[in-house]
Amino acid sequence: MLNTIGLPASEERIERLDPQFLTTLRDHVHRALRTAILSGRFAADERVNERQLAEQLGVSTTPIKEALRQLEAEGLVETLARRGIIIRFNADWAEETILARAALESMIARLAAKRITQDAVRALEQTIDRMRTASLNAAADDLIELNETFHDQIHAASECRYLARMIERQRFYDASIRRIIHLDPSECAKALAEHIAISTAIISGESDEAERAMRDHVIRSGNTYLSMIFNTREEIR
Template identity: 45%
Template sequence: MHERLRRSIVAGRFKSGERINERQVAEMLGVSTTPVKDAIRMLESEGLVRTEARRGVFVEFSGRQAFEMALGRAALESVMAHIAAKRMTPATIAELSALIDAMAEATEHGALEEIVRLNEAYHGAIHRISGCRYLERRLDGQRMYDHAQRLALLGEPGQRDAGFVEHKGIFDALAARDSALAEARMKRHILRSAREHVQLAFGESLEELDYGDR
């Protein structure tokens, strides 16, 4: 229940400021209001909703927040890609190559859950190879949002194809031990995905959010 509601909020099915009617949600999902209340408490602890006395529960997540989280992630992961490129070995190149091959097959067959799993494994492998444990811990707090965003975005066939091409480009830079290129391609990939997610889920452009052409 909690995961389903979180995915719906991150995917933009509930808009920022929208009131969540617990009874209607329970009826829609065919459950009692108790699990809905429990899920809302968890969402509130994550900052996705707020409860106002005598008024109800309101969604806090917005396109602006989604993109700001992506800006933070891009800054951290691009640095990790830069460092990982310097630390590549024949073994880690083979590891990432195997993941790329698996991602190509999953992308071709449109297996969403498998694409998301491999996507996260690929990014996780780069984090580990970089050895930047502090930076990785800084990313831990938003993994739940990143997962929900991937499910929402990669449900689109065109987005799956674009994501794979970018992942392959990042791998090529890492395998060549080109730190600057790996950093640039990782940043470009994350921000491009974020722009697409904000447009798809919230119907907003970066110009509307005052972020220009980042």
């Protein structure tokens, strides 16, 4: 039996934590559980057991309880009477998050086109050059890191501290999902072309085009995620 991303159901769905993380255990437990949920390793409405999670992660139940409380505040899980803790993340939840991220990222790109400095232009151009090289070499790990750098540079160029803080909650693709996506040559080519279009518009000061290109990029990559995790066929627009 396979789960939603093709892994044998018998395999552990959460990686054990490295002992070096023990000084910030609560945060790492939260991150591990959040990543597992957002990667489709738990089904919507599935009941989770605190002791089983603790055993899989190799920790006590205390950080598990703390992490689950935080996840409940985020809406990813819910505690129900006589049923326990239930996974609430589903395709509709993911779609809403993708649309929220598209709205925020596109507005940030629009403002970046108006506010970008020459130093920021040079940094963005260097990142695009590195993306070209990584795409040619099919270097998935490099592309994952460069994707984060690309968006972070645009956030900084926009000088939108408030919007940048808001968007942190909309980043939910974990490295394993991004790696699968970036191992697809056609996906790499599409992403590179979109990143080039976004950067070109921002550097040229074309705010309308920067906003449109960014929204199209986030929506398309979001549709890829939905198809991979939930096998959805209807695309969001």
